Amino acid sequence: MQTVVLHNTLTHREEPIVPIDAAGRRVLFYSCGPTVYDDAHVGNFRSFLNADILRRTLELVGYTVRHVMNITDVGHMTDDANADGAGEDKMAVAGRRLLEAKKAGTLPDGVSLDPRDPLAIADFYAARFLEDARTLGLKVAIDLLADPTCMPRPTRCIPQMIELAKRLIDRGHAYVARDGVVYFDVGSFPAYGRLSGNTLAALREGAGERIQAEHQAFKRGAADFMLWKPDASHLLKWDSPWGAGYPGWHLECSAMAAEFLGQEIDIHSGGEDNIFPHHECEIAQSCCGFGQATFARTWFHTRHLVVEGQKMSKSKGNFFTVRDVMARGVTPAALRLELVRMHYRTNANFTWQGLKDCQRQIDRWARAHAALVPHARTCPGKPSAPAGPFETALGEFTLALCDDLNVARAVAAINSVVASSPDGASATHCARRELQAIQSMDSVLGVLDRNTSQQPADDRLAAQVAELIARRAAARAAKEWGESDRVRDELSALGVQIKDGPEGTTWTRQ
């Protein structure tokens, strides 16, 4: 099996993936997924899709990947930055937003939900997330249809979280403070800070930022973080040995990774903002709770996306959801490629021009693929034929991905042969193997099957365009070029672009 080399945030080095699995075939992979209090935006999806590319690359070289991605439906406060659970539950905020939308009549048709029910809100956005995820080819979301365990939700794993918190108390790594809150005792875990570089000393020196005096009163250490907060007034609450309340926001991933993958896993992914504090705290919880030196062997982090050169964030409001982009007629394939084509450890720039670039490349691959299909059917096989251009490209493609997911190089490998073998009809190689090769490459990129715009059909526009095209065809037949061009301008004014092909005129929305 080809070795996949990946940059490990924990060691700051590129390292080969060596599975825990004794047979070396199965890879355990946990990804931090979305928090479903709103629609996911393109930046969220860059992180999820990079995890997907990694998973598909592992599968390309022959691994079986058990991939789990959580859908967080509880436990995040608007102000839980301070690690003490202050602020307001995001689900409550989402509920207010939905309530306003309901009053204003801007909720999508057919949606009926109680905006005061946090679980209903979470379900609402989770369903929309899964729709987007499947549109973009996130394999774990497709797996979910057959395997209900691969995208767990914290609200369904509260007992496991309580269990882990108990273990941490029993083992002397957590304590119940005078305010009744269960805290993790960071001082009890010397390796804290190894992932992020935020050692306890560094955190203390960083005075003023996240460590604020008013939150420190009951904690042993400044960096101690919450595991369970008793709060009977909270919107979502569960019984626990420490009173009715809710879990700390790091606890879910430790508990669910252990539940669905194991106490030690091969790869753990997330966006770079997860490195600290979230993943640092996960390591502390899992290692201390289960008594082992390692939680995830490899940490895989995707850097943030910027939009047209500007940092995007929810608070700034300059972000696009997947649905926003789709509404502009962009194909899922183009969006998928645009989000993964730049190396995951650089700050990628999302642009409309970039989407166009991607679309042209994908269209060319699709034409090459389509040209190969009939040949592969009729071709007798030629098993002894030398490797054709796509087979050769597949080698370079795989090599590039195995080298720390070098998607740009992998894409170049395809491009460099697409031009040189336009019809795939060469007599010297086997069209069937060529087809398999291009499909193998697409098994990672995942674009050929989703190269169709999701834009809702507009029947009125379609009828209008059909009529104009017919008028133009008549004018052209009569060689009335002035009239023909006028009609084309009219179509253009409608935002419609036409293409004259051998089978007649086709059109697309601009």
Next chain:
RNA sequence: GGCCGAGUACCCAAGUGGCCUAAGGGGACGGAUUGCAAAUCCGUUAUUCGUGGGUUCAAAUCCCACCUCGGCCUCCA
């Protein structure tokens, strides 16, 4: 203040000591095609890799200094 990246043509971007007078894509330009376009196809488009030093027979690639930009450390992937 701590941590981490990046600066390669008009734009995106690969390349980490010789195969580099620098891959691939987009754009632009020229050609084919077209009634003219669009789409498609073919061709052209960096002797040069942020700046200044150094190491070496040999550097975009290694070392030093400097400049610039970005990200994380708070919500957020």
